[in-house]
Each structure stands twice: as C-alpha cells, then as structure tokens.
Amino acid sequence: MRIAMVTVAALGLxxxxxxxxxxxxxxxxxxxxxxxxxxxxxDAVTLRGDGLAAGAESFxxxxxxxxxxxxxxxxxxxxxxxxxxxxxxxxPVQFTVYPGDLHLNFQDGKLVGWLVQDGNSSPTIRTAQGVxxxxxxxxxxxxxxxxxVVGSTLDGExxxxxxxxxxxxxxxxxxxxxxxxxxxxxxxx
Numbered sequence: 001m002r003i004a005m006v007t008v009a010a011l012g013l014x015x016x017x018x019x020x021x022x023x024x025x026x027x028x029x030x031x032x033x034x035x036x037x038x039x040x041x042x043d044a045v046t047l048r049g050d051g052l053a054a055g056a057e058s059f060x061x062x063x064x065x066x067x068x069x070x071x072x073x074x075x076x077x078x079x080x081x082x083x084x085x086x087x088x089x090x091x092p093v094q095f096t097v098y099p100g101d102l103h104l105n106f107q108d109g110k111l112v113g114w115l116v117q118d119g120n121s122s123p124t125i126r127t128a129q130g131v132x133x134x135x136x137x138x139x140x141x142x143x144x145x146x147x148x149v150v151g152s153t154l155d156g157e158x159x160x161x162x163x164x165x166x167x168x169x170x171x172x173x174x175x176x177x178x179x180x181x182x183x184x185x186x187x188x189x
Contacts, residue, residue: 042055042056043055043075043076044075044124044125045072045076045100045125046126046127046128047114047116047125047127047132047164047182048127048128048162048164049162049164049182050162050163050182051063051111051114051182052114054071054075054076055071057071059071059111060111061110061113062111063111064110065094065096065109065110065111066109068104068106068111072096072104073098075124076099076100076125077098079097079098080097081095081096081097082094082095082096083095083097085186088186090107090112090184091107092107093105093106093112093184093186094106094107099122100122100125101116101118102114102115102116103115103116103117105183105184105186107184111183112184113181113184113185114181114182115179116132116133116179116180116181117133117178118133118169118179127144127164127180129143130143131144131146131160131177131180132180133177133178133179133180134176134177135176135177136177137168137176140158140160140166140168145160146158146159146166147160148168149165154187155169156169163182164182165182166178166180167179167180
C-alpha cells in the first residue's frame with residue numbers, strides 16, 4: 001500500500017503566511033469567532049481550513065507545537081496519545097490526539113494539519129458553520145458547500161469551501177459526515 005500525503009490546504013498555508021500576527025508562532029489571541037460573530041465557548045475547538053481555534057485563541061498552520069497543544073489542552077483536556085509516522089509521503093509527521101478524536105499533525109515543531117474522525121460526536125469540535133462528525137450530508141453541503149471528490153480512492157471523500165475536506169458515510173441509517181480534515185494528512189490511497 002502506498003502512503004500518500006494529502007495537502008488540502010496549500011492555499012491555506014499561503015494565506016496563513018499573510019495573516020496579521022506580531023508573533024512568529026502564528027498564534028493570534030482573541031481572533032476566533034463563529035459564523036454568528038460570537039466568541040466560541042472556552043471548551044470548544046473551531047476547525048478551519050487554515051488552522052483551528054481553541055476557545056478564543058486562533059492557531060494558523062505554522063504555529064508552534066507547544067503553543068497549539070497548550071491551547072487545545074485548555075479547551076479539550078489532556079491529549080490521549082502522542083505518536084509519529086515516519087512513512088508519511090510528506091516526511092516524518094508527529095501526531096497529538098485529543099478527546100473527541102481530534103488529531104493534530106506537526107512537522108518540525110509546527111502545526112501542519114488536523115483530522116477529526118468517526119467516533120467523535122462532540123458538539124465542541126466543529127467548523128464555524130457548525131459542521132462536525134454526525135452532521136447530515138445535506139446540511140454539510142448547504143453549510144460548507146461540501147461536494148464529492150470525483151475519482152477519489154478514499155470512500156466518500158468530499159471537498160468543502162475554505163480548504164476543508166472530509167468524508168461522508170452511512171451512520172444511523174443516514175448519510176453523514178464521518179471525518180473532517182485540513183492541511184497535511186497522511187492517507188493510504
């Protein structure tokens with residue numbers, strides 16, 4: 001089986017470099033908002049195509065691992081696992097996994113991607129539009145413009161607005177979101 005790197009957020013990486021931040025860690029305090037313009041709950045993680053927000057702190061791709069982990073730990077609690085994958089097509093990738101099955105992907109001490117998978121039905125890990133694991137496919141299509149990736153070797157893969165990708169699958173007798181990701185991820189293709 002060939003391991004391939006999927007870089008869904010190439011544009012997001014370019015945009016992250018242009019984000020206003022006086023701190024070279026690519027962290028920005030107080031910048032996180034939901035689509036309603038309200039600040040997210042302190043224990044919420046907002047998934048974005050250019051990184052993520054933990055509570056009121058935004059972390060763009062390129063942010064330092066220790067800062068990202070501190071922010072996400074504050075929101076979700078201690079990590080459940082830390083591991084690495086030396087076989088990833090992008091080169092060695094280190095992972096930190098949090099409650100709710102949120103995987104943060106790091107290379108050279110920097111945030112490069114995230115993945116949340118089946119098994120998480122947490123209302124605290126969502127996109128700014130409220131899409132998370134278990135969201136009905138038609139709602140995801142309407143909220144984040146999720147469209148199937150034609151010819152993908154990954155079952156149910158979709159691409160959405162804002163450089164977020166994901167997967168649709170059958171859950172509870174309906175087609176629902178079973179995974180969301182952005183940035184660098186290692187998938188077997």
